[in-house]
Amino acid sequence: MPDEVIDCRGQRCPLPVIAAARRMPEVPVGTVVRVLADDPAAAVDIPAWCRMRGQEFLGSVNGPDGPAYDVRRTH
């Protein structure tokens, strides 16, 4: 389960990625942040951002709140 959720529904890329990038340095290392994002580009761009920034992409889930992407701060 995620430690916290960022709601980016209704935002178009790159805004969900920017929101994740803003939040990440504010949470302790090891925290899992779930990004809710219904923009289809988020499915590509959140994993790509994790790869470029060396953060851990845990996967996507499609729940009642729509598509969501889990990211763990690793450094």
Next chain:
Amino acid sequence: MSAPPVYLDAATAAPMHPVARQALLAALDDGWADPGKLYTQARRARQLLDAAREATALTLGVRADEVSFTPSGTTAAHGAVLGGLAGRRRFGSTLVHSAIEHSAVLHAAERHVGAGGTAAAVPVDRLGRLDLTAWSTAVRAPGVALAALITASHEVGTVQPVAEAAAACADVGVPLYVDAAQSVGRVPLPAGWSVLTASAHKWGGPPGVGLLAVRKGTRWESPWPADERESGRTPGVVNLPAVVAAAASLRAAAADAAAEAARLADLVDRVRERVAAEVPDVEVVGDPVLRLPHLVTFSCLYVDGEALLHALDRRGFAVSSGSSCTSSTLRPSHVLEAMGVLSHGNVRVSLHRETTEADVERFLTELPGIVAGLRAEAGVVGL
């Protein structure tokens, strides 16, 4: 005074070759009659059409009667897919295709699936290169009627292993269709295909001319209502002046292709190196070596693709983008998606015979400031 515009979207449409312009004007006078008729004017038109077909066939390395001119590259691609499937329906109804085909091929595949057929997409790696193992498995499955593979990605430039993919198809008797729109007139064509398509405005010909080549012995059946023109492969009278111009410019482009490819490949290398070195947080995508000579793609983190296109346009640079905000569907490019690379802030730069070193230098000089400006506006500096 603003600098002269720099057009860097040849992969969409190259500026018309001077030979195309000359041929077009000459053929407007001489080639307006229906080449299918029997009177003098028609015979003149027929001569022009036959000569255009011979010249095109020679460049492609095929027989003249294997080549048909279509009203666009898109219609050629639709015909290649649907005709290849129709011709082999006794053997099955599955289309195997790479995940990075042009949308024209994917739309034809959707039509096929909508009519009860099946389609299987084969993945690519992070560099945009076909997974050959998955491809071989897919074409070996029972009921495969046709396989489709782009010769090189129109979005990221990665050259596909067509010869190996063709060998896998040949092993099981599945015909291979190659979309060669970015290769014809620029680089040597791969071997082993049964059906090939291309588009004249990609090599400096006029818009509105496509090529459909079907090798002898290929089971291909026109998906369109019957029409005797163009060997029955595409209905309607051809736009003969444009066809003549397309053939003349293809011959001219092919004659210079090796030298142009070397020149443009050096410029693309420079773009790849300098963009990676001078624009922070950028991902230059596609295979750095096994790639088209004239095309390079990169994505800028945290930058809106549409804003970047407009900012570049204001500075005189015309480029394309695979970012979702620049597409009518609001979906990111399926090619970038299949590769798993950043899709926002995406720019595709594609060069042509009129592109100079000075054009590329000006682009490289201005790009870092333009990206930095957009990032500052969006408040994402230092993220």
